[in-house]
Amino acid sequence: MDRHAHVLSGTSDEAARHYERALSALLFFRGEVADEAQAMVAASPDSAMAHVFGAYLGLLGTEEKDAAAARRSFSAFRGAVDPAGLSPREQMHAAAAETWLEGNMLRAGEILGEISTESPRDALALAVGHQIDFFTGDAQRLRDRIGGALSSWDGDDPHFGPLLGMYAFGLEEAGHYGHAEEVGLQAVERHPRDVWGIHAVVHTYEMRGLFGEGIRYMDARTEDWTDGNYLSVHNAWHYALYALEAAASNASSASTTTLSTTRRRTPSPWNSWMPPPCCGGFSWSTSTSSPVGLPSPRLGPGVGTAPTTPSTMSTP
Structure with a gap:
């Protein structure tokens, strides 16, 4: 499990540590995110969230070649994994990644929103969904996706700060300067x-x-x-x-x-x-x-x- 008790199927303790470091790097836009995500896959090749994370990174970079490579890699994983072995949250993450890889960014954002409703402390779903709202110019969702989840977070959580940063950007884009x-x-x-x-x-x-x-x-x-x-x-x-x-x-x-x-x-x-x-x-x-x-x-x-x-x- 991750630090918020979300299931990480097929993920060793070592890979889970890489996941947490990759997530923190993503939230702070740090360069080590790619290395940590790759290390997670290396530590647990069957980890669903490792492959989901890699797919998101390939898409967030907005480079066609990276998205194409992510599509090939994620398709190979999807073909080898039994969805029944994944938790409902992991299945939804996989669906969001696959939907975006197929070109439907808006629907991927909706699926991530559904994850956030069920699991409001899933920082990955919030962060990726926030960027989709940004890419698609949806000011209301930029504000409300994060604003709707904040009350479920402990103010002492190390990820609460970057969530405030996301909420601030959503407020600004919605005109609350x-x-x-x-x-x-x-x-x-x-x-x-x-x-x-x-x-x-x-x-x-x-x-x-x-x-x-x-x-x-x-x-x-x-x-x-x-x-x-x-x-x-x-x-x-x-x-x-x-x-x-x-x-x-x-x-x-x-x-x-x-x-x-x-x-x-x-x-x-x-x-x-x-x-x-x-x-x-x-x-x-x-x-x-x-x-x-x-x-x-x-x-x-x-x-x-x-x-x-x-x-x-x-x-x-």
């Missing part, structure tokens, strides 16, 4: 190298036109977001956008250096993550007005109850 900043700062306070939490805070400043504040925020934690993670280049684009929008020539020069440095420090093979639609073009993004912020829900005892106001996805 002030509250998104508040929750994102909580996430980063828990884990200074939570680059998705940093990314969420960065978005809140962008959408409110607080470019100088955004530059100061990123400058204050440069080492936290530039080194050894899959989001460093993407966050450097945000820094460059700030510099252009603030018309700060010194910062613009610095952003060029930062972008070059982070490209060199970003681990392979995901140095292109995130996909271009999130980044937008400089000229397009800098000419787009920020939408009016919506009323902020409060994060408290009823954190799992998400607001239902309409939303507008941000483009940077």
Whole structure:
């Protein structure tokens, strides 16, 4: 079983340890995720969740060749395994991975949502589902998928911090900029190298036109977001956008250096993550007005109850 008592069929204790390390690396966008996932397969070749994890990684990278390799590998596993030997949660994960590999990302996200309803402390289902919501531009689900699960988590759990970072990004994409900043700062306070939490805070400043504040925020934690993670280049684009929008020539020069440095420090093979639609073009993004912020829900005892106001996805 994993640390939250989810069944890991065909998985040795050694492989389970690799699973936990791979999951933590995924939540924090760290480069060791691929090595840990491969080590899990090597330790337990019959582990369903090892193969599911590998399939998700091949898809999250958004590279066609990686997705094709994941499809071949996962198809071979599916052909050799008896589904009856898997737990219901594992069967649903396998179905989600297979559905996405076949090209139906939206349905895969729905299946992952069903897993989260039944097993709200399944961090893998939440994280992968969150990225699908991001890829498909579903602001409401970005907010509500994570918001609906948070009340099932212990605030002392080491994965609660990155979940707050995800929730912050969902709040921001749904237009709750002030509250998104508040929750994102909580996430980063828990884990200074939570680059998705940093990314969420960065978005809140962008959408409110607080470019100088955004530059100061990123400058204050440069080492936290530039080194050894899959989001460093993407966050450097945000820094460059700030510099252009603030018309700060010194910062613009610095952003060029930062972008070059982070490209060199970003681990392979995901140095292109995130996909271009999130980044937008400089000229397009800098000419787009920020939408009016919506009323902020409060994060408290009823954190799992998400607001239902309409939303507008941000483009940077």
